[in-house]
Amino acid sequence: MAFAHEQLERYSRHIILKEVGVRGQRKLLESRVLVVGAGGLGSPAALYLAAAGVGTIGIVDADVVDLSNLQRQILHSTPDVGRAKVESARETLEALNPEVTVQVSRLRLSADNILDRIRDYDFILDGTDNFPAKFLINDACVIARKPFSHAGIIRFQGQMMTYVPGRGPCYRCVFENPPPPDAVPTCSQAGIIGAMGGVIGSLQAMEAVKYLLGIGSLLTGSLLTYDALKAAFRKIPLPARKNCAVCGERPSISAPFDYAQDACVLP
Amino acid sequence: MRLIVAGVEKEYADGLSLTRLIELEKVATPQYVTVSLNDAFVESGAFPDTFPRDGDSVEFLYFMGGGR
Numbered sequence: 001m002a003f004a005h006e007q008l009e010r011y012s013r014h015i016i017l018k019e020v021g022v023r024g025q026r027k028l029l030e031s032r033v034l035v036v037g038a039g040g041l042g043s044p045a046a047l048y049l050a051a052a053g054v055g056t057i058g059i060v061d062a063d064v065v066d067l068s069n070l071q072r073q074i075l076h077s078t079p080d081v082g083r084a085k086v087e088s089a090r091e092t093l094e095a096l097n098p099e100v101t102v103q104v105s106r107l108r109l110s111a112d113n114i115l116d117r118i119r120d121y122d123f124i125l126d127g128t129d130n131f132p133a134k135f136l137i138n139d140a141c142v143i144a145r146k147p148f149s150h151a152g153i154i155r156f157q158g159q160m161m162t163y164v165p166g167r168g169p170c171y172r173c174v175f176e177n178p179p180p181p182d183a184v185p186t187c188s189q190a191g192i193i194g195a196m197g198g199v200i201g202s203l204q205a206m207e208a209v210k211y212l213l214g215i216g217s218l219l220t221g222s223l224l225t226y227d228a229l230k231a232a233f234r235k236i237p238l239p240a241r242k243n244c245a246v247c248g249e250r251p252s253i254s255a256p257f258d259y260a261q262d263a264c265v266l267p
Numbered sequence: 268m269r270l271i272v273a274g275v276e277k278e279y280a281d282g283l284s285l286t287r288l289i290e291l292e293k294v295a296t297p298q299y300v301t302v303s304l305n306d307a308f309v310e311s312g313a314f315p316d317t318f319p320r321d322g323d324s325v326e327f328l329y330f331m332g333g334g335r
């Protein structure tokens with residue numbers, strides 16, 4: 001398949017990179033990435049993936065756009081308040097790059113549907129806002145052998161790691177089990193500086209693009225933390241946990257399961 | 268003794284347990300922090316009986332739940 005003139009122009013700044021080139025750009029166009037959560041992290045991530053020409057982008061979100069989302073969730077605009085986030089996301093991404101296929105699912109991921117949802121994707125990006133969802137995505141990706149980017153943001157802080165099967169620890173290796181509801185604050189209770197989603201969500205898109213292109217090194221086996229007030233990034237090495245319940249030597253978790261939802265994510 | 272805690276090298280009293288270090292460093296939500304010592308996770312039940320030695324590196328890993 002030869003690139004049309006318009007494609008060569010649209011992706012020209014990629015194509016002149018020796019790490020990307022025509023071959024790499026074609027890889028991106030043939031790639032499929034699932035973004036879970038069209039919010040603070042998912043918004044910038046999905047925008048950069050669409051702009052980059054990732055050929056198929058899945059968006060999963062059950063919610064509608066709320067006015068309080070617009071301070072950071074840049075997929076959505078003021079006229080979208082009250083609309084399904086996945087619809088607003090689809091419109092924004094298709095306007096940015098009509099060449100991209102946007103597949104939307106208006107639902108909350110659960111143990112019943114997650115393996116079906118992730119099956120057809122090459123890379124999964126966790127942009128959810130609660131621990132049950134983060135553990136669910138981790139377990140499903142480990143079980144289905146799918147690479148994914150984990151991230152969490154709160155107040156002026158963010159952190160992220162990348163899981164690739166067979167290449168280092170999973171999220172459960174690090175944190176083992178979700179904390180009890182309300183034991184640690186989440187965004188809606190604690191606040192979040194808007195640009196934090198932009199910083200960390202863009203880095204998640206960067207991890208996805210590097211994985212798809214097979215270039216550079218990923219945040220496998222390390223946690224990248226960002227403290228905006230200190231203007232400081234740190235890359236903390238993460239060991240694997242041999243007795244990890246899902247990726248360890250004798251795993252006790254062989255199918256995804258649901259934890260009770262955090263009280264604060266209920267509408 | 269010198270320890271490298273969260274990337275910063277500082278002087279600490281000899282014989283300090285991880286539990287005491289967590290207090291000294293004013294770790295938020297100490298009951299939910301993950302600790303790695305020289306690139307190996309320490310089970311939380313072992314914090315009181317784990318005594319970092321001169322030159323050791325300790326990292327605190329925190330739950331961060333937000334995203335949307």
Ligand SMILES: [Zn+2]
Pocket residue numbers: 169170171172173174241244245246247248
């Ligand atoms: Zn694991």
